Amino acid sequence: MRQKERQDNTPPSGGGGETGGGLDRLREQADRFLAAGDEAINRALASSDSETFLRANRQQGGE
Amino acid sequence: MNRLPIPRLPKLCGGDIELGNFVLGLPGRDTGAMASRALLAEIDGLPRQQSVHYTPYAGSWSSYTCGRSKREDGDDPGGGEANASGGWSPQDWGRKFLPANGGCIYIDLDHLELCLPETLSAWDHASAWHAMLRITRQAMDSANARLPEGRSIQVLVNNSDGHGHSYGSHLNFLVTRRAWGNLIRRKPHYLGWLASFQASSIVYTGQGKVGSENGAPEVAFQISQRADYFETLVGTQTTFDRPIVNSRDEALCGGWRWSNDPDAPARLHVIFFDNTLAHLSCVLKVGVMQLALAMIEAERVDPALVLDDPLAALGAFSHDPTLRTRARLAAGGEMTAVELQFRFLEEARRFAAERGFDGFVARAPEILDLWGDTLLRLGAADWPGLAPKLDWVMKLGILQRAMSRRPSLTWDSPAIRHLDQLYASLDPGGLYWAYEQSGFAERLLDEERIQHFCSEPPPDTRAWTRAMLLRRAHPEWVDSVDWDSISFRVRDGGYWPSRRTIAMKNPLGMTQAEVAPLLAAESRFTDVLEALESAGGGAGMERSVQTVN
Numbered sequence: 001m002r003q004k005e006r007q008d009n010t011p012p013s014g015g016g017g018e019t020g021g022g023l024d025r026l027r028e029q030a031d032r033f034l035a036a037g038d039e040a041i042n043r044a045l046a047s048s049d050s051e052t053f054l055r056a057n058r059q060q061g062g063e
Numbered sequence: 064m065n066r067l068p069i070p071r072l073p074k075l076c077g078g079d080i081e082l083g084n085f086v087l088g089l090p091g092r093d094t095g096a097m098a099s100r101a102l103l104a105e106i107d108g109l110p111r112q113q114s115v116h117y118t119p120y121a122g123s124w125s126s127y128t129c130g131r132s133k134r135e136d137g138d139d140p141g142g143g144e145a146n147a148s149g150g151w152s153p154q155d156w157g158r159k160f161l162p163a164n165g166g167c168i169y170i171d172l173d174h175l176e177l178c179l180p181e182t183l184s185a186w187d188h189a190s191a192w193h194a195m196l197r198i199t200r201q202a203m204d205s206a207n208a209r210l211p212e213g214r215s216i217q218v219l220v221n222n223s224d225g226h227g228h229s230y231g232s233h234l235n236f237l238v239t240r241r242a243w244g245n246l247i248r249r250k251p252h253y254l255g256w257l258a259s260f261q262a263s264s265i266v267y268t269g270q271g272k273v274g275s276e277n278g279a280p281e282v283a284f285q286i287s288q289r290a291d292y293f294e295t296l297v298g299t300q301t302t303f304d305r306p307i308v309n310s311r312d313e314a315l316c317g318g319w320r321w322s323n324d325p326d327a328p329a330r331l332h333v334i335f336f337d338n339t340l341a342h343l344s345c346v347l348k349v350g351v352m353q354l355a356l357a358m359i360e361a362e363r364v365d366p367a368l369v370l371d372d373p374l375a376a377l378g379a380f381s382h383d384p385t386l387r388t389r390a391r392l393a394a395g396g397e398m399t400a401v402e403l404q405f406r407f408l409e410e411a412r413r414f415a416a417e418r419g420f421d422g423f424v425a426r427a428p429e430i431l432d433l434w435g436d437t438l439l440r441l442g443a444a445d446w447p448g449l450a451p452k453l454d455w456v457m458k459l460g461i462l463q464r465a466m467s468r469r470p471s472l473t474w475d476s477p478a479i480r481h482l483d484q485l486y487a488s489l490d491p492g493g494l495y496w497a498y499e500q501s502g503f504a505e506r507l508l509d510e511e512r513i514q515h516f517c518s519e520p521p522p523d524t525r526a527w528t529r530a531m532l533l534r535r536a537h538p539e540w541v542d543s544v545d546w547d548s549i550s551f552r553v554r555d556g557g558y559w560p561s562r563r564t565i566a567m568k569n570p571l572g573m574t575q576a577e578v579a580p581l582l583a584a585e586s587r588f589t590d591v592l593e594a595l596e597s598a599g600g601g602a603g604m605e606r607s608v609q610t611v612n
Contacts, residue, residue, distance in 0.1 A: 036501030037464045040494050041482065045465075047492050048087060050481035056087050057217070057484060059095055059224040060172045063081060063231030063301040063334060 070326040071360050071609050074353035074424050075237040075524060075570050076188050077181045077546075080338060081174035081230040082199065083221055083484075088214035095173035098216045100157075101209075102175045105202035106168050108159025109533050110541040160544040162533035163518050165526030166195060167544075172302075174230050175199065175218070180516075180526035181546075181570050184425035185350030187521055190508050192345060194516035196220065200489045218489040220338045222288040225480055227276050229292040231301060234333040234349065235315075237570055241325035242360035247297065247310045253359055255369035255393065258296055258307045260355050260407055261335045262370065262377035263400040265290065266386060267437050268348040270337040271455030273462070273474060273483040275382070282382045283474035284462065286455045288337040290381035293374060301334050307373060309334045315546040317568030328570070331356065340487060340495045342507035343452040347437065350430035354411045357423045363414055368406050369393045376400075384459060386441060401441045408434055422609065433507075451505040454495070458486045461494055528573035528595075532565065535588050546570075555589045563592050 084102060086094035158169035165180035177195045182188045199218060207215050223229050238246075246253045269286035279291040289305075298306035309332045316328040333352065339345050358364065369392065370376045376390035380400040389397035398406070412431060414420065420427035440449050449456040465482055466472045472479055486494040498504040520530035525547075532549055533541065540560075542550040547567050552560040567573055573595075581598065585591045 036498050036503045037461055038468065040492075040497035040501075041461065041465045041468070043497075044482060044485045044492050044494060045478055050477035052090070053087065053217075053481050053484070054225065054477055056090070056094065057083065057085050057219070057224050058093060058226055059083050059085070059174065059228045059230060061228040061230065061302055063171070063229075063233065 069360070069362055070239045070241055071357070071423055072237050072239055072328065073183060073422065073571060074357055075181050075183055076185070076349050076353065077235040078179040078188065078192065079176055079231075079233045079235070080179070080192070080195075081171060081176045081222075081232070082338075082489075083217075083219035083224055083230065084173075084175050085217055086210075086214055087217050098218075099170045099173050099175045101206040101216060102199065102202045102218070103157050103159070103168065103170055105205040106159055106161070106198070107163070108161045108168060109536075109538060110160070110544060158544075160529065160533060161198075162530055163198070163520075164191065164194065164516050165520035165530035165533075166191065168195075168199075172230075180520050180530070181524040182521045182526075183523050183571075185346045185353060185430060186426065186508060186512070187516075188349045189342060189345035190512040191516040191521065193508060193513045196489065197513070197517055203489055215490075219484055220340060220487040220489060220495075221270060221272075221484065222338055223272060223276060223292075225274070225276070225484065229276070229289060229305075231334050232289075232336055232338040233301075233309075234336060234352065236331045236333065236352065236356050237316075238329050238331050238356055238360055239325060240323075240327040240329045242356070243312070243329035243331060244325075245362070246308070246331070246359060247312075250364075252366040252369055253364050254297055254308055255373065256364045256366070257355065257359065258373035259368055259370040259376070259403065261307055261333075262373045262380060262390075263403040263407075264348075264351065265337075265377070265381055266400045266404065266441055267351075267434075267453055268336050268339060268344060269381065269453075269455040270339055270344075270487065271384075271458040271483075273480050279378060280382065284384055284459055285381045286384055287377075287381040289335065290377050293335070293377060296374060305334065307335055307377065316570060317547045317566060337454075338487065339454050341452060341454045341457060341504060343433065343437065343505060344454050346507055347430070347434060350424075350426070351434050353424045354414075354420065354427060354430060354434075355407070357420055358411065358414055360423075361414070361419055363410070363419065365410055367392070367394045368403065368410070370403070384455070386444075401438055404434075404438050405442070408438060451498075451503055454486075457495070457498060457504065458483065461486065461498075522575035525567045525570050525573040527575045528565075528567065528578045531578070531582060532591075535582070535591060537588070540588075551592065553589055553592070563589075563596075565592060565595050 084095055084098035086098050154171050156170040158167055160167040167178045169176055177199065179188065179191045179195060182191055203216055203218050222232055246257060265287040270288045272285055272288045275282045275285065275291055277291040292305050293307050294304045295306045297308045297310055299310050301309060311332040314329050336348050339348055371391040371393045379388045379390060386399055386401055389399050391397050415427060415431055446456060450460045462479055462482060465479065485492060495504065520526045529549065536551055540551045540553055542552045542562065548564055550562060550564040553563055554560045581594045582591060585594055
């Protein structure tokens with residue numbers, strides 16, 4: 001696995017093509033995203049040790 | 064030169080899809096074999112010469128048996144296995160066909176592999192896929208209930224373990240022999256067109272992944288799970304030097320390999336795509352591919368859309384989640400992946416206006432609408448609108464959120480790589496499912512349809528008759544099952560059992576409409592077999608082929 005430290009390759013956070021009621025919908029979506037995310041992320045990271053998990057997950061190349 | 068009529072077939076679709084599986088809590092061991100066998104033991108299917116079973120002693124794993132012969136190399140982690148045909152095959156072990164829905168599940172190189180029943184619509188394919196995941200989750204829960212405290216089987220619906228090992232998510236499409244030959248043997252611009260279409264399609268079919276693998280340039284996050292593993296344009300191989308377009312020639316329609324008959328059926332084995340969970344990603348992955356293949360089959364291929372180097376473009380597109388990267392076209396000029404997809408969409412819309420998809424791609428107008436809407440949103444960088452719809456955008460949002468809440472985390476942190484993998488975990492803690500349950504992930508599939516495919520086959524393909532025969536037959540009578548035939552050893556009064564084989568050559572035949580009246584009329588299983596034999600065993604591909612001038 002090769003990675004790069006926080007490079008600038010993440011999409012811009014702004015939405016496009018949404019106005020008026022659309023913005024409300026986007027805000028609502030974002031709120032739901034954040035609410036669902038924090039709980040799920042906390043639970044996931046609390047459930048097992050990340051390094052142990054990553055070490056245990058060793059697959060054969062398949063297909 | 065006179066132009067002969069072009070034979071065409073409905074774009075029926077199947078899938079053979081591997082999962083990541085391992086045992087958490089057994090340090091220092093390669094546990095894929097154990098996990099996959101424990102999962103398969105919980106699956107209800109036929110034929111099984113002996114039950115696949117395992118005995119997890121307290122503190123240790125124990126024997127698994129399945130089949131008739133022992134593996135001879137002494138390196139069997141389970142204790143002796145054979146495939147359904149009696150010989151050891153690490154790539155096809157313990158295959159079980161499911162009376163529930165006509166699909167099958169087996170083990171391929173220690174991965175549990177789910178084979179979807181044949182379907183006609185992208186929605187049914189995606190629903191059957193989610194149904195198979197539910198069947199697998201049930202198996203995982205049952206297997207985990209037998210394990211000692213501190214151990215659990217983990218199942219990941221992704222395509223890479225982060226250690227340089229990739230496993231496949233293959234789709235299979237029905238095409239004519241003529242179309243297959245045009246694509247693989249005769250017309251290089253057809254090959255380039257499909258490869259360019261696929262390379263740019265990752266913007267809505269990718270699951271997303273942290274980091275790079277297989278010697279690819281370093282990157283924090285990329286769009287595709289699989290892109291780093293493609294190293295050539297076309298080839299028959301699937302486990303090394305992977306090709307964007309796979310040329311495995313195995314029709315699974317009664318005949319082996321090629322025929323000179325342009326009307327004969329062929330199967331395009333597509334090894335390119337990622338495992339996806341978001342409903343829209345699942346539907347578009349299959350649906351847009353159906354459109355593309357229908358156009359190839361109709362010989363509506365515009366060489367102007369061919370990328371100069373689809374392989375290089377794939378890597379560059381995947382490594383740029385901002386979608387700004389441009390790739391050179393063979394005819395000159397450069398385009399982003401989204402711009403190129405818009406060009407394919409325009410071609411497809413023109414073909415649709417001529418009613419070119421009618422009778423060949425189910426729900427084509429809806430696929431076109433969803434495809435167009437998705438490309439508009441991608442072009443407008445509408446990330447909030449796309450996050451509930453596309454896996455890679457949702458995953459990227461989750462990881463960014465985790466890093467914003469925990470400033471110590473970086474793309475290199477084990478916790479971020481852990482979250483990447485947990486996105487696709489079948490465990491209740493799987494992040495995709497958490498977002499689905501919260502109502503954030505957009506549901507495009509009917510819950511009832513997913514439930515339907517947990518226990519019922521598609522009504523409009525041969526999968527229906529496969530499932531019904533497996534239900535009606537005495538389990539001991541089922542001798543062998545394949546996609547295009549089922550053989551039984553029937554005891555019907557004589558001393559010796561008689562072997563009866565039902566051919567199911569036409570994947571579009573032996574549907575519920577064709578066979579249900581016959582099953583209702585016959586009470587004895589042997590009478591059912593006789594009636595099916597006299598009905599032609601699902602031959603009659605000629606009834607399915609349409610020609611277009």
